[in-house]
Every structure is written in C-alpha cells, then in structure tokens.
Amino acid sequence: MKKDALFPNDSIVFLTNRVGRLLANHIRQAAEHESWGLQPQHMGILVDLWQREGVRQQDLAVSNIKDKGTIARALSSLEEANYVVRIPDSTDKRNKLIYLTHKGKALQAQLQPYAQMVMEQATAGLNDKDIAICQKVLSHILKALTTPGQEQ
Amino acid sequence: MKKDALFPNDSIVFLTNRVGRLLANHIRQAAEHESWGLQPQHMGILVDLWQREGVRQQDLAVSNIKDKGTIARALSSLEEANYVVRIPDSTDKRNKLIYLTHKGKALQAQLQPYAQMVMEQATAGLNDKDIAICQKVLSHILKALTTPGQEQ
DNA sequence: ATTAAATGGTTGCATTTGCAACGGGAACGC
C-alpha cells in the first residue's frame, strides 16, 4: 500500500485546486487591461456557451459545479453587459434558455490569444503526449464524480 | 496549428478548475457528518502544515494561491477551533509562525479514509502510470506559473 | 379535475474571498 500519498501537495486533489485557480487568474490578469468587464466567474459560463448554446441555467450550474443561484446572478450581469440573453422556453415555461449575443460570441476569439499565451508558458517543457494523458485523467475524474449512480 | 483547443471543456484550464472543486467538495461532504468544524477553506492550509510547520502566514498565502488577508482570517478560525497556534517570530517580529496543535496533527489520519475513498471512486478504471503523469504535468504547471521571472 | 410532488429560477442571508488601506517592524539610505 503506497496509498498514503493523498494529502501531500503533489496529490491530484490539491494540484487540481491550485493549478485551476492559478491558470484562471493568469488568463484573467493577462486580459484584464482590455475593456471587457469580465468577472472571474464569467469565464466558466462563457466557455460552456461557446460549446453549446440554448441550455438552461440549471445545466450551466451543474457543469460549472456551482449553485444555481450563483449562476443566476452571474447571468444577470452577463446579460446586463450584453454578452448573453435569456429566452423563455415556450415548451416548458419554467426554463430560461441561454444564448450568446454577437458580442458574446466574438469574445471567444478575442480572449484566445491570452489563454494561449498563458498555456504556452504553463506547458513549456512538457511533451504533448503527457498533456493529453493529463487531460484524459482529469476528464475521467470529472465524469466519475458527476455521473450520479454507477459504482458499487 | 491545432491550437484552437484552449477554451473547450476538455482543456486543462477548465478541467483543473472543475475537477479541483469537485474533489474538494466530495471529500468535504464525505467527512461532513463528523464533528470537526472544518470549513472548505481550511483543508488546503492544513495540507500545507502537515508537510511543513513553522511557516509564516505569507508562505501559506502563496502556496495556497490565496490572499494573505484570506489566510489570516482562516487561521483565526483554525486557531479558535484549536487546530493551529500562531507563534510570534522572535528573530523578526513582523512574522507569526504557524504550528499545528496535537488536535491539528491528529486530523490528518482522521481525514485520510475519506480522502482515500473519494480518490478511489474518482480514479477507478485509470492506471497508475497515467495518474502519475497527470500529477507530473500539474506539478510542472504549478511551478511554471508560480516561479516568478524565468522564461522568455 | 384536483391535489401533491418535483423542477427551474429568484432572492435573502451568512460565509468566503480579493483588494486596498493601515500600522508595526526591519532593512537600507543618508
């Protein structure tokens, strides 16, 4: 049993936590001098929307691993800043479907250089295969802990 | 240039963010029914202290990637709960050195089973070599982004 | 059909957080 290595600083638990905040901070700071009024919380939501629009707030809450109330408030400011719109769902009036505005779509390409710059600095010296494995492992963990009832 | 894959949900930036919070949430919830009055923020600080005691608050702030004010308040509650003590540094009276109490040290072994349980669920189906590579990549990124002036 | 249970979004509240300002202490200048 070499399994005592759960709490040490090189364990996945705490590495993901710290690397995650670190990367987000760097990208945000790199892009900060621009005129976009982006708050830290907004990035994760926008990333989701760049991949799939028309989702419910609840969907965004789940994939962002945040409370639905938190998402609701973040969307209010994103809507106020004209990045997204809330469209009532005609088939189920409880839902509001979230869509990007033109401004919200354009932001992806504008932020790209900053994200790329940070990632290049972060991964300099690493080979692409290891990075791919890291992504695979993290994706696996994400799925393992979010997919509701499977194991045992 | 296959470099468009920075914002997608499978990029390291957002995987680390979400997996990090997810793992921390799971461990905390798994251990929640216990009597320890632990708050989410406390875990990261304790992990550091389990590895090296007698550090300054500033050191904890840097390694936890949090504001020094945030760390100061977290330590106040940890101190109040009798997990740590602040010892004034006699050689430099600006510093306060943080040490674990007996209760704080004992907590590591008590939390271990919960952390292990969550990690086993999270990494079931992954091979140890890939997990090790993932840790290596994340450690590399952590160092690359925290070591002040290096490349370019 | 009517009632009960479940779901989605909003809001109040308390906690957590980062930022900035402050004060005490140390290091370096003169």
Added chain:
DNA sequence: GCGTTCCCGTTGCAAATGCAACCATTTAAT
C-alpha cells in the same frame, strides 16, 4: 542617529458563493 522603503499581518469593503426559502410551472397520483 533619522528617514525612506519594503515586508508582514490585520481589517474594512465590495464582490462571489452556497444554502435555503420562495414562487411559478410541470408532472404524477388519485
């Protein structure tokens, strides 16, 4: 010596967050 600058910890403030309560709507039960 004295003053300037820097570093560390603390605290006020505003923003972000989770939780829970609430309302509207849908679905299930009878």
